[in-house]
Amino acid sequence: MKAILTTAIGGFLVLGLAGAANAATPQMEKCFGVAKAGMNDCSSNKSSHSCAGQATKNSDSNDFVALPKGTCNKIANGSLVADAMMKKAM
Amino acid sequence: MTEYTDELNRFMRAIVQGTDVSPQIDTIYQNYSLDIAIEIYRNNYRGNLHDALTGAYPVILQLVGDEFFRYLTRSYIGQYPSVSANLYHYGEQMSVFLQEFPPAQALPYLPDVAVLEWTCQIAYFATDEPNFALDKLALIPAEQHPNLILHTACHVLRSNYPLTAIWQAHQPGADIQINLASGGSIALVSRLANIVQVSELSEADACWLQRIQVRDTLGLATEATLALHPDFNLQATLLALLKQGVLTGFHLESTS
Known part of the structure; x- marks a missing residue:
């Protein structure tokens, strides 16, 4: 065991110190209130809801059919419903 | 004072749960009725x-589409009020919620995606860890290597679905070529500088890393892993984890 560790750590040190491995982790200063990409706050409210636009009771009801319509449709074998329907069709 | 607190609580319920506001509440805006003003606030x-939630769950948003995501968040927000002044803390229960949200039942992998995305959120906001000090490791005599305890900054998630592939397929510029029947996945979440990465771990690497995470010594962790996975390559694993920013430091177990 000791030999395995010594060899592995030896190689790790040589390659690690020589390679750009550690250099790939620049120390970056994080500012307070750092925002995730695309999450800069001031503008994000406008895109998803305008106060006037949604200020009705109507927006409370979910009167549309609740079906996912995103990339999940592209995942093969990704939906239980689709599977069940396929089995019925067969 | 109690009356004031009662009023505030009643107002909170009006906003969060949609109950009636107190008759003592009024609006200073002449152009809006009180009802409209409360709706705007709500x-x-x-x-x-x-x-x-959009910021915390970008992959789920893409998976289900805008309309369904809005429907989903509307239900989530009704069920889980915000309890922190920091919006980045909001959304932790999404996985639990999705397990029980009837319209999402057709997508059984969604709760696991939520766990992964929340883990990425935690990793993103985690305190910076130091770079691994290779030069200090070089000073440790070889006979002490088995007693090394490595420090790590990462999360390991196991899923019955190809979780890593699903996440990677929804990063900018990636193609969606996933077959859910392709089986399970072990996802490694790490952060390099300010970029959170998700990568796939082999069974052997996961076995070793999970022992390292619970602070097994390098000797014990490696021995146990080799017993289960004879092809485990310690040097390659160490280098890969160093590059991913997973290794942050080490100390020696005090031997008696």
Whole structure:
């Protein structure tokens, strides 16, 4: 065991110190209130809801059919419903 | 004072749960009725939380589409009020919620995606860890290597679905070529500088890393892993983890 560790750590040190491995982790200063990409706050409210636009009771009801319509449709074998329907069709 | 607190609580319920406001509440805006003003307040509250969830769950948003995501967040927000002043703390229960949200039942992998995305959120906001000090490791005599305890900054998640592939397929510029029947996945979440990465771990690497995470010594962890996975390559694993920013430091177990 000791030999395995010594060899592995030896190689790790040589390659690690020589390679750009550690250099790939620049120390970056994080500012307070750092925002995730695309999450800069001031503008994000406008895109998803305008106060006037949604200020009705109507927006409370979910009167549309609740079906996912995103990339999940592209995942093969990704939906239980689709599977069940396929089995019925067969 | 109690009356004031009662009023505030009643107002909170009006915003969060949609109950009636107190007759003592009034609006200073002449152009809006009280009902409209409360609706605006309520929609701002929901809109901010919706945006917080959009930021935390970008892959789920893509998976289900805008309309369904809005429907989903509307239900989530009704069920889980915000309890922190920091919006980045909002959304932790999404996985639990999705397990029980009837319209999402057709997508059984969604709760696991939520766990992964929340883990990425935690990793993103985690305190910076130091770079691994290779030069200090070089000073450790070889006979001490088995007693090394490595420090790590990462999360390991196991899923019955190809979780890593699903996440990677929804990063900018990636193609979606996933077959859910392709089986399970072990996802490694790490952060390099300010970029959170998700990569696939082999069974052997996961076995070793999970022992290292619970502070097994390098000797014990490696021995146990080799017993189960004879092809485990310690040097390659160490280098890969160093590059991913997973290794942050080490100390020696005090031997008696």
